Amino acid sequence: MISEKITLIKANIIEIAQQFNRFPADINLLAVSKTRPVEDIIAAINVGQTSFGESYLQDALPKIQALTKYDLEWHFIGALQSNKTRLIAENFDWVQSVDNFKHAQRLSTQRPTSLSPLNVCIQINISSEPQKSGIKLNELPNLAAEIAILPNLCLRGLMALPISSQNFTQQCLPFRALHDTYQQLKNLGLNLDTLSMGMTNDMEAAIAEGSTLVRIGTGIFGKRQQV
Numbered sequence: 497m498i499s500e501k502i503t504l505i506k507a508n509i510i511e512i513a514q515q516f517n518r519f520p521a522d523i524n525l526l527a528v529s530k531t532r533p534v535e536d537i538i539a540a541i542n543v544g545q546t547s548f549g550e551s552y553l554q555d556a557l558p559k560i561q562a563l564t565k566y567d568l569e570w571h572f573i574g575a576l577q578s579n580k581t582r583l584i585a586e587n588f589d590w591v592q593s594v595d596n597f598k599h600a601q602r603l604s605t606q607r608p609t610s611l612s613p614l615n616v617c618i619q620i621n622i623s624s625e626p627q628k629s630g631i632k633l634n635e636l637p638n639l640a641a642e643i644a645i646l647p648n649l650c651l652r653g654l655m656a657l658p659i660s661s662q663n664f665t666q667q668c669l670p671f672r673a674l675h676d677t678y679q680q681l682k683n684l685g686l687n688l689d690t691l692s693m694g695m696t697n698d699m700e701a702a703i704a705e706g707s708t709l710v711r712i713g714t715g716i717f718g719k720r721q722q723v
């Protein structure tokens with residue numbers, strides 16, 4: 497049951513936070529609803545979940561439109577393409593997967609000024625995997641400075657999806673590197689509050705290393721069908 501799984505994950509987050517001396521209230525839960533039907537999202541809404549993550553624009557739009565009567569926060573977490581930025585800027589509250597200035601600039605230009613600024617995270621390719629989205633750590637300070645001054649965006653933080661590992665110690669290493677980088681950017685004067693890291697299989701390591709937003713799909717909705 498989706499409602500029971502959400503209750504369980506939330507209890508789990510509190511327990512892990514306490515174990516690692518974190519404030520449970522500093523760790524937010526994003527329910528990753530990509531490929532799931534509207535009914536599953538409503539089941540989550542019914543137990544108080546309000547933030548949802550989607551990776552595929554065409555899959556997400558009908559769900560966003562079907563659920564406008566609820567006060568929800570939609571996060572785009574999939575790969576960005578130039579021809580998709582307008583609909584993303586018009587329909588989402590957050591984009592966590594920004595990894596170049598061109599896309600950031602398009603999102604800023606295309607964000608309707610009737611809406612609040614679009615919240616963005618820069619995606620880092622923390623494990624330097626050639627096939628994955630995200631910028632390299634050494635490119636981050638410049639990109640962050642450029643994005644921070646775009647008028648219709650609000651740069652909130654960083655997101656990463658490290659190489660998967662079943663070993664807690666191994667899982668911690670990239671998360672620690674990301675947290676260090678996040679702190680460095682804050683020390684440079686950027687006003688960031690979001691470190692988006694941790695999924696179903698590595699949530700504990702991510703929270704131990706400072707995550708403020710865990711993105712959970714399978715742990716809430718069960719195994720995904722292939723798309």
Ligand SMILES: *Cc1c(COP(=O)(O)O)cnc(C)c1O
Pocket residue numbers: 528530551573574657695696697711712713714715
């Ligand atoms: C699918 C996805 C998730 C959720 O992963 P689970 O292992 O199902 O919890 C989190 N983040 C991103 C960027 C994703 O694409």
